[in-house]
Amino acid sequence: xxxxxxxxxxxxxxxxxxxxxxxxxxxxxxxxxxxxxxxxxxxxxxxxxxxxxxxxxxxxxxxxxxxxxxxxxxxxxxxx
Amino acid sequence: xxxxxxxxxxxxxxxxxxxxxxxxxxxxxxxxxxxxxxxxxxxxxxxxxxxxxxxxxxxxxxxxxxxxxxxxxxxxxxxxxxxxxxxxxxxxxxxxxxxxxxxxxxxxxxxxxxxxxxxxxxxxxxxxxxxxxxxxxxxxxxxxxxxxxxxxxxxxxxxxxxxxxxxxxxxxxxxxxxxxxxxxx
Numbered sequence: 001x002x003x004x005x006x007x008x009x010x011x012x013x014x015x016x017x018x019x020x021x022x023x024x025x026x027x028x029x030x031x032x033x034x035x036x037x038x039x040x041x042x043x044x045x046x047x048x049x050x051x052x053x054x055x056x057x058x059x060x061x062x063x064x065x066x067x068x069x070x071x072x073x074x075x076x077x078x079x080x
Numbered sequence: 081x082x083x084x085x086x087x088x089x090x091x092x093x094x095x096x097x098x099x100x101x102x103x104x105x106x107x108x109x110x111x112x113x114x115x116x117x118x119x120x121x122x123x124x125x126x127x128x129x130x131x132x133x134x135x136x137x138x139x140x141x142x143x144x145x146x147x148x149x150x151x152x153x154x155x156x157x158x159x160x161x162x163x164x165x166x167x168x169x170x171x172x173x174x175x176x177x178x179x180x181x182x183x184x185x186x187x188x189x190x191x192x193x194x195x196x197x198x199x200x201x202x203x204x205x206x207x208x209x210x211x212x213x214x215x216x217x218x219x220x221x222x223x224x225x226x227x228x229x230x231x232x233x234x235x236x237x238x239x240x241x242x243x244x245x246x247x248x249x250x251x252x253x254x255x256x257x258x259x260x261x262x263x264x265x
Contacts, residue, residue, distance in 0.1 A: 043244050046195040047114075047214040053192070054110035063105055066127055070101070070134050074094050 097137045100146050101130055107215065111151055114211040115158050117200050128161075129154035148221040155208060155225060198247040206240030209233055 108129055112122035132153050133140075140149055199207050205226070212222045223230045 040241055040245075043195070043210075043241055043248075044214055046192060047210060050114060050192060050195060051107070051110045051211075051214060054113050055106035057106075057109070059105060060123060062123065062127060063130075066130055067098070067102060070098055070130075073134075074098065 093142070094137065097134075097140070101133060104147060104150050105130070107147065108150060108154055111211060111215060112154055112158070114199065115155065115204065115208060117196065125154055125158055128157050132157065145217075145221055145224075147215075148217055148225050151212065151215070151217070152225045152227070159204075194248055195244070198244045201247055202240050202243055206236045206243065209236040210240045210244070213237055 105126065108126040109122060112125040112129075113119065116122050116125065129150060133150055136153075140146065199210070202210070208226060209222065212225055217225065219230055219233060223233045226233060
């Protein structure tokens with residue numbers, strides 16, 4: 001797991017960085033330790049991790065195209 | 081459109097607004113993904129929200145919460161188009177967790193796939209409230225995004241968490257009356 005994800009997940013919870021590390025060899029790094037968290041905390045941490053995973057994905061080209069179109073419209077407005 | 085063009089101040093505002101749009105794209109995608117659970121549909125939602133926000137940029141009040149404003153545009157679009165048109169697909173092929181027939185978590189912690197599958201079982205309003213709570217918004221901002229009273233937000237979060245907990249815990253292991261005892265041979 002990247003440091004950014006670990007930091008995001010740990011934000012606002014009582015988790016430490018160590019809690020975000022796999023419990024042992026071969027275990028998924030996306031498993032949140034149950035040792036340090038209450039059930040609601042686990043859900044919160046998991047939801048934050050879901051956010052972080054998507055937020056770290058590279059932007060698809062469609063978004064870049066859309067932003068380019070916005071730039072074009074803005075520039076056209078400025079040229080008038 | 082004015083024949084004299086766009087004022088420098090307006091151009092500066094547009095440039096700033098555009099920068100804010102770029103910065104919020106990852107969060108928009110994450111919120112949309114959480115709402116509908118489908119990668120392609122979520123990206124469509126996020127792009128529509130961006131386009132709508134750009135078109136309505138004059139109605140945004142600088143200094144107010146841009147994040148909440150964008151989330152509100154996206155969720156309104158989700159409810160007005162996706163749900164009403166019944167295009168809602170809980171989960172797609174890139175997230176096969178929805179195919180599992182038995183609830184997860186037989187020991188260990190929470191797996192993200194389990195959490196995604198659990199979210200898909202919630203009513204959209206509860207899923208939305210849980211996602212917004214973890215997005216960094218304050219309670220009153222969540223209520224503004226969801227356009228409902230604060231008490232309703234809290235209720236949806238409480239019920240959503242409870243339902244997720246039950247889903248993640250899996251079925252209880254009570255022995256049904258009349259069931260044959262398990263024998264180890």
